[in-house]
Amino acid sequence: MSAGFGARLAAATADHGPLCVGIDPHPGLLADWGLPDDASGLREFGLRVVEAVGGRVAAVKPQSAFFERHGSRGVAALEEVLAAARAAGTLTIVDAKRGDIGSTMAAYADAYLRDGSPLAADALTVSPYLGFGSLQPAVDAALETGRGLFVLCLTSNPEGAEVQHARRGAGAGVESVAAHVAREAAQVNAPVVAAGDALGPVGLVVGATIADAAARTGTDLAAVRGPLLAPGVGAQGAGAAELAAVFGDARRQVLASSSRGVLRAGPDADALRAAARAATDEAAQALRG
Numbered sequence: 001m002s003a004g005f006g007a008r009l010a011a012a013t014a015d016h017g018p019l020c021v022g023i024d025p026h027p028g029l030l031a032d033w034g035l036p037d038d039a040s041g042l043r044e045f046g047l048r049v050v051e052a053v054g055g056r057v058a059a060v061k062p063q064s065a066f067f068e069r070h071g072s073r074g075v076a077a078l079e080e081v082l083a084a085a086r087a088a089g090t091l092t093i094v095d096a097k098r099g100d101i102g103s104t105m106a107a108y109a110d111a112y113l114r115d116g117s118p119l120a121a122d123a124l125t126v127s128p129y130l131g132f133g134s135l136q137p138a139v140d141a142a143l144e145t146g147r148g149l150f151v152l153c154l155t156s157n158p159e160g161a162e163v164q165h166a167r168r169g170a171g172a173g174v175e176s177v178a179a180h181v182a183r184e185a186a187q188v189n190a191p192v193v194a195a196g197d198a199l200g201p202v203g204l205v206v207g208a209t210i211a212d213a214a215a216r217t218g219t220d221l222a223a224v225r226g227p228l229l230a231p232g233v234g235a236q237g238a239g240a241a242e243l244a245a246v247f248g249d250a251r252r253q254v255l256a257s258s259s260r261g262v263l264r265a266g267p268d269a270d271a272l273r274a275a276a277r278a279a280t281d282e283a284a285q286a287l288r289g
């Protein structure tokens with residue numbers, strides 16, 4: 001891969017708009033689509049989404065949990081969906097929220113961020129709650145291979161606040177956990193951006209549902225100089241107004257993410273495409289206007 005993830009994502013959003021379509025094969029959606037709740041159903045579901053929106057949206061984001069439900073066959077289906085998205089020229093983000101001590105994190109990095117791995121994606125969601133430093137092997141792999149990370153920062157669920165808004169440090173150095181995560185990501189991105197990339201490889205997950213939490217926690221999203229993955233659009237209730245209000249100055253870094261909001265239009269490919277187009281237009285108006 002020649003360009004870094006931040007640069008590739010910036011190019012993809014310039015071409016297709018700031019939307020990522022989540023591939024979340026919920027049991028209920030599989031039933032609505034007339035597919036069995038087994039590995040063959042997952043595979044068909046994922047491939048139909050890629051067929052409908054591949055080459056038309058900036059990225060797709062398979063949710064690993066729904067594939068893991070069906071064990072090794074489910075993971076094999078995820079591998080096929082990733083390969084199909086790659087073949088369609090669409091960026092892939094595996095939403096697996098991995099995080100562990102450094103040596104185990106290195107194994108996760110090998111699985112999701114190394115050339116030739118069957119689960120390799122363009123980016124991976126990771127959890128910083130074993131300490132941001134525990135993510136270093138994944139940061140190194142992302143920098144080496146031109147891939148990216150999205151680190152959980154201010155997640156879309158209300159329970160996230162009890163950890164992410166908590167204060168750490170002492171004296172003048174007191175800051176929220178979310179602000180600390182953002183500052184650590186900014187430090188990795190700074191040299192990459194200084195070298196000319198539009199965005200660095202370490203992004204954050206910041207829910208479109210968090211209202212004014214970035215300001216309340218002192219989290220400087222624009223300063224991260226990395227992409228901001230914004231789940232919560234559609235089924236969780238956020239739309240254009242929320243995207244514009246949450247991200248303010250950082251709005252050009254945002255990749256809005258919608259799963260059920262698009263997937264409920266399926267299984268018809270034209271209907272899926274139309275739902276993705278409408279969600280893209282709404283996000284573009286909120287974030288690029």
Ligand SMILES: O=c1ccn([C@@H]2O[C@H](COP(=O)(O)O)[C@@H](O)[C@H]2O)c(=O)[nH]1
Pocket residue numbers: 022024063095154155156157205206207231232233234235236257258259260261
């Ligand atoms: O803060 C977060 C982080 C990840 N997610 C994931 O995004 C999708 C949302 O699905 P919708 O159907 O669009 O609600 C899902 O895979 C979550 O695990 C999130 O929602 N919030």
